[in-house]
Amino acid sequence: MKALRNYIDKIKPNFQKGGRFEMFESTFEAFETFLFVPNTVTTKGSHIRDSIDLKRTMIFVVIALLPTMLFGMWNVGYQHSLSIGETWSLWETFWYGFLKVLPLIVVSYGVGLSIEFAFAQSRGHEVNEGFLVSGLLIPLIVPVDVPLWMLAIAVAFAVIIGKEVFGGTGYNVFNPALLARAFLFFAYPSHMSGDKVWIADLANGQGIVDGFSGATPLANAAAYQMDKLPSAYDMFMGFIPGSVGETSTLAILIGAAFLIITGIGSWKIMVSVFGGGLAAGLLFNTFAVNPYMEIPAWQHLIMGGFAFGAVFMATDPVTASHTEKGKWIYGFLVGFLALLVRVLNPAYPEGMMLAILLMNAFAPLIDYYVVEANIRRRMKRAQKVAKS
């Protein structure tokens, strides 16, 4: 490591002010701090600092996403093998999915990080680690067959319009990964919905088993084809068509456990999103006027992107409520609204994305009222003192 450190110290002046590659200062710094935690020491205030930093925080979310990513890769292969009626070995299945998903990840990180590096350089900032997470989230919430150029545009849209115009990581109002998906959904609807997009190569139709349908459970339910719904076991395990990383509730729960144990993800939000979803589901069950509303409340939680959204999207600390009380309210409304959109609005089979984006917009309002309540409490105390 000593040799590497010496080499970095040797080339470093080239990238600093006045150096030959000054325009890559932020980029150089990003790679340097990736390799070595800098030797900066405290100057004022607390002399010691907690060992955690944003790099570690973000990388822990990435680790939490790995089970869903790996399962997603396998499932892409598995669904494809079903569609062509073949039986593949575990490795064949995974390898097929790996080759399908890897380009999505490469494009997402490539486009997103380039933009982040460019903005950091133009602002004279250090590169923020936020996109480490967004860059992996985006490939996991799109259909596997989404064209790479569309994905690239969506990522660029999310990073520039969703984040950088607000000032970068920490200042954005909307979850960038969801914005990318929303962009795709509205700009290229034919590639984001229907029965053909969820399974690799289903759209070009070669070698597909006769009568094979790629419909997702949500599409089945929306069409009132309850008999075609997969079993709850299959939905929980994730052996169903859907976005790359969203199908397996089990893999998502493994990630959730990791986030909760390490304290990186807010358990309050996760719990309250599921609570909100259950509440809406039970309400539907009570008034069940159509077959969709008869689906047991708990089944909604393992269908579509609900679990994935609850664990990885709603908990984004920047766009969720910042106050602890607010998190309960925010999460509950996300879960509740997701089911409302899903069941009552025929235009959108998946409500989670819209519910979270909507609540992103309302999170500051929730916080405002929570903080105002605190202020009123303090003012009351002051008035009591003034009277006595």
Added chain:
Amino acid sequence: MSKVIKIKRGLNIPLKGSAEKVLVRLDKAEYYGVKPIDFPGLVPKLDVKVGDRVKAGSPLFHDKYNPEIVFTSPINGEVVEVRRGERRTILEVVVKTENGETEYEEFGAASPDSLSRDDVVEKLLKSGLWPYIKQRPYGIVANPNDNPKAIFISCFDTSPLAPDLDFAVQGEEEAFQVGIDALRKLTTGAIHLGLNADYPPANAFLKAKGVEHHYFTGPHPAGNVGIQIHHIDPIAKGEVVWTINPLDVIIIGRLFLKGIYDATKVIALAGSEVIKPRYYKLISGANIDSVVKDNINTDTDVRIISGNVLTGTRVDKNGFVGFYDNMISVIPEGNKYEFMGWIAPGVNKHSASRTFLSKLIPGKKFRLNTNMHGGHRAYVLTGQYEKVLPMDIYPVHLIKAILANDIDKMEQLGIYEVVEEDMALCEYVCASKTEVQAILRNGINTMIKELS
């Protein structure tokens, strides 16, 4: 024991090198210093020139805007140096002592009970002991013209490696009581002692008369007087309370018992880089080198801090013990690169988060250094500050209000209740590496400027 107030939120940072309960009596140091920078917001005016001779209790400088508040020499000798910083701000006034008996200014012994409030105030002002009394809001030297609603004294310290105050006040029961008697003249309200409920407090505290006892238990900052005020009788807008450290109550007591400024106190020398961490009996303002010499690890770069590692001031070996400080901490400098440190399992790293393996080793003590452990970022994580600030306050919102310079919001969000030490843990745990204490002091300075 009356009701115990349980502090649930907070964080104890287990550091290596806490002081063994052995008391070392130090000879007089060669140099003593009084530092105007120990007093936030003070604009000092010198009363002495280099070459002047002073006694213990002779004024060295005073407050430009409150000339009756003077700061006096803790020792007799010759003023040898006025160290200055940027724009000629006075950093330290240095007195070189002489051997032999200490010469004291005579202020006259008197029982506080026999004196009027004005007499007590005057005695404290003239002797230079007044600055030991701080006020809230703002954590600055108290204004002698205020009538505080109460005086708060925290009789235990929960900060990392903190000295055991019960040990430090042993044998000073009488002076402590006389000090309390003097303070009682200063307020029509109560004098509140905050005591640690986890073990029996020293007799000086327990048997003090004319005070109200309150018991606290919980992690740091339970021992901070600000947290105790918040739970006993919180400060509202327009109210003033005063605070003082118990060791300084004793110094005040001595003034009334003996009529002199005797700044002797017991302080702890602690930290992982101290060879034999112990308690020292010395005179406040002593040269650091006289305390740490031959007792610190010379193999690594070290940082010497007057005060604790969360709120103390960095000092050189030729610097001086701070006016309010009861300890000296010595920890390693962290000016080293660490390969892939952000992903390392971190058995030897402390964190309030649960992202390091060290979390799995209960009772582990750490040799923490001064590295920032990461770059400065915007706020991304939430809920970290709230976990370590046991107050009904939204700390992040307060910090943001200060950054936005929004005076109304600062007031509404509780800036009157906090000073740097209360939010020092917020700074420690911050993953975005925000300089919380510096920002808070800026906000307090804004409030002082705008509201006076």
